[in-house]
Amino acid sequence: MTTTAAPSLLATLPGHFYTDQELFERERRHIFEAQWYCAVRAADLDRPGAYRTVRVGGESVLVTRNRRGELRAFLNVCRHRGAQLCTEESGAVRRGLQCPYHAWTYDLDGRLTAAPNLTRMPDVDRSRYGLHRVQLREWLGYGWVCLAPEPPPFEDTVVRDVAERLGGPEVVDRYAVAGLALGRRIGYDVRANWKLIIENFMECYHCATIHPELTEVLPEFADGFAAQYYVGHGPEFAEEAEGFTVDGSAGFARLPGVPDSHDRRYFALTVRPQVFVNLLPDHVIVHRMFPLAPDRTLVECDWLYAAEVVAAGPDQGRLAKSVELFHRVNEQDFAACERTQPAMSSRAYRQGGVLVPSEHHIAGFHDWVRALVAEE
Amino acid sequence: MTTTAAPSLLATLPGHFYTDQELFERERRHIFEAQWYCAVRAADLDRPGAYRTVRVGGESVLVTRNRRGELRAFLNVCRHRGAQLCTEESGAVRRGLQCPYHAWTYDLDGRLTAAPNLTRMPDVDRSRYGLHRVQLREWLGYGWVCLAPEPPPFEDTVVRDVAERLGGPEVVDRYAVAGLALGRRIGYDVRANWKLIIENFMECYHCATIHPELTEVLPEFADGFAAQYYVGHGPEFAEEAEGFTVDGSAGFARLPGVPDSHDRRYFALTVRPQVFVNLLPDHVIVHRMFPLAPDRTLVECDWLYAAEVVAAGPDQGRLAKSVELFHRVNEQDFAACERTQPAMSSRAYRQGGVLVPSEHHIAGFHDWVRALVAEE
């Protein structure tokens, strides 16, 4: 008879989960192209014909606003010979979407409306050649798309991730995120696997070591216990901090809906597969990740404020100090992830590393990834 | 009993034909390295010892002119330890080809003539170590090479492609291409699969959309029917066009052999796998493609004129306007191909796109590719 002591440290994913191209392709198919994926900020498409092109898994997705003011998403591929309809990251068309190769033309709902000589091709059933439609849901002011023909229920995935973290589905509504204005957007090109970025965001065991400014404002973080470990909990600002800013100076007025229980507190949320939401009393920070390769991820980070704050002008000192705090946190985190990526291919990481107790909730994320990529 | 309506639009090749590395390797083996491949302009090698190195499929081929004035082609690899004999794109040797690593020396017919200490190696049969010879045919002023040990008949492939398009094998002779002089050469580095470039060249359904200057001179092209669709047909210049130039101004005197039936007309020819010939009354344009990767193709384009036109000086305004027309067409076409390449990996193109009736002849090219790459 053998007895084994219960291991006190859980194992992470093995290293090849962070380096293997074939596994990354499976993540594309079963995660990025199969789950709800936060693609665009809705307000960036401010009128009919405005569009954005975004990479979702291996696909270029074209998101636009139709005549009725609704967001629509399509594969960015002409049905005729495959030219990309739009190659710019963003822009606007006046009437419909016209392919610049052979002038096939689609309306803003993706219907093929015209093509040269089409009237001379009597057998062509125009309705068969509309753009490939992509499912889209608007929530928290963003357009979430799903490339799967039968998307998972939005409420059981995206909304549940938010609700479980906050202790209820209604809390986030108090911040009225969709009505906020964009104060600043910064893009980061991170040479690390997207899962390293998520794992980093989920734990605060590293905070004392790499985030001096953040732990100054949130002293609880210096203890290494991640806010995300406790349902409904958000660490409180230090007594001496007037606001969530790089030097603890005052931020802005509390957003109207934020209750007293959430004032002077920070709530971090991970929405799988690729979104972080950071709730502060006076602003909200939203990270969207765009994984490009096993070892490369673009991160687009939006700082959202009350409309009047942004209207006051973007280079006012107070906004800069508000943005600067999490911008530094981002740079510190992404540097740590980049330093971790090379070891993922080492024999030392063949079985993975370990999670200390305050990181054990990350194992839930690992289980979620494992289950999804096993699906074939 | 089921009945199916005849589909009015043919399918193109599926997307992976334009992206797959393994399929590209098969194209190298069964097309570029197995068919006759237009490698060099013969007149560029103007004397014995002049050479060019060109990429044919995966190989570096060395073309040179021997003492008797004949073109010779070899694999550009020393038989001893494999150093490349010539690393420059072009140049000239005085006597033979000497490997710069260990000084093995070959004459201009590829025979091993000397090597250090060779006389002290009595058992070495020098005749076994000549350069690997590559088949070469001269036609239309170009050296066409074939890496296959048993090349397909030149007349049944290259010559037939020309003859079938023009309605007979003798028409092209009237242009006496081999005697023309090089007015201009422009290289294009195109981020697209070589087959997209061929398909683009074979149809004119795109002309009205992307070629304003060309359709100005050739109004028939605005209708979208490719000249290549009709055997022996070449669209006529617009009444108001004096010549085939970017602004319709006068070109040069008609080439001596061109008959009245071909004056003021443009004939486009596709010679598989990688050549386009464009016949104009006063000049001839020859495109050679060099596929480097599934998504990258170099195109070298020669504008050929009567010797006296070129002798008059290269920067005369009239030559510039003559060259500029097709240079713009090239840039417009290659931009369209580059815009199409990304969608080849999309799920929207997994089964390919469609060919409208005026593009249906492209299916013949697709069948030819399919048949050749299936050969293993």
Added chain:
Amino acid sequence: MTTTAAPSLLATLPGHFYTDQELFERERRHIFEAQWYCAVRAADLDRPGAYRTVRVGGESVLVTRNRRGELRAFLNVCRHRGAQLCTEESGAVRRGLQCPYHAWTYDLDGRLTAAPNLTRMPDVDRSRYGLHRVQLREWLGYGWVCLAPEPPPFEDTVVRDVAERLGGPEVVDRYAVAGLALGRRIGYDVRANWKLIIENFMECYHCATIHPELTEVLPEFADGFAAQYYVGHGPEFAEEAEGFTVDGSAGFARLPGVPDSHDRRYFALTVRPQVFVNLLPDHVIVHRMFPLAPDRTLVECDWLYAAEVVAAGPDQGRLAKSVELFHRVNEQDFAACERTQPAMSSRAYRQGGVLVPSEHHIAGFHDWVRALVAEE
């Protein structure tokens, strides 16, 4: 009955041995990560806490000096979540090795000594989480590491390569290499397979063609017979050469231990898999190779002199002329290897090239490679 004439020229390895990524991975596993690998010059780590990071096969290895003055080597990977402990090529730590991500801390023998909250994790057996140790031997003033759990006997591999070439194990000791000082170090980024570099070093059939300065000082090399062909032999300096310098001018005083029999002679040694040692009466040159890809190898070359020579100042003219001779040889050799690499993928080299009689000993190296990579 058939008779076959014995072939007078041996075949080299086939071309794919120099291009195939999968074979390169096998070389990593069975050669670079399985044999003794010369990693660092010991004297470069001049005090406890000094470290170097070096690539050995696919791994980053951290070599440091402990409190007792001994060299220690570890996989450069934190046991917690895999961050690289040191990302610089060289540096020094004051106390231990602290991971900059979560502050796990190891002493200079690799033991885990501290981690945040460790005392709050009572079940953690700290001894299980020390750094992964790598075997290390010091010899000739260098630290040789082996990633295999059971390294091959150092004396039967590294030492034997040296002894067999010199005719005895004790000869190299006369040069007292470990006591020499570094006069100059030059790194070369060579776009060629590491085996091409070894083969080049092993033969001198190319010397007359590409090494004018070297054959001036060592006239015997102009005959094309490699020193390495004859056990214990080293070619003699030309009568008119005062020293082993780029212009034949005088070098430095003979190293104390070098016997008369080895004065004015050059001895070249290949120590598999990746070291060349060059013994001169007044200095020693050591090449270490770091293969990065099938077609890319970094070479680090050290010129070592008596301490008083280096102490006299690095830019004295005599040292420069001494270094310059082999620096030119290096550049000439590596250019030849780079010129050879492209042909390795040619059909002309599918069965390899040939070795002339004065290169036949290279076949022994080929056999050694073949045997090792076959091991799985």
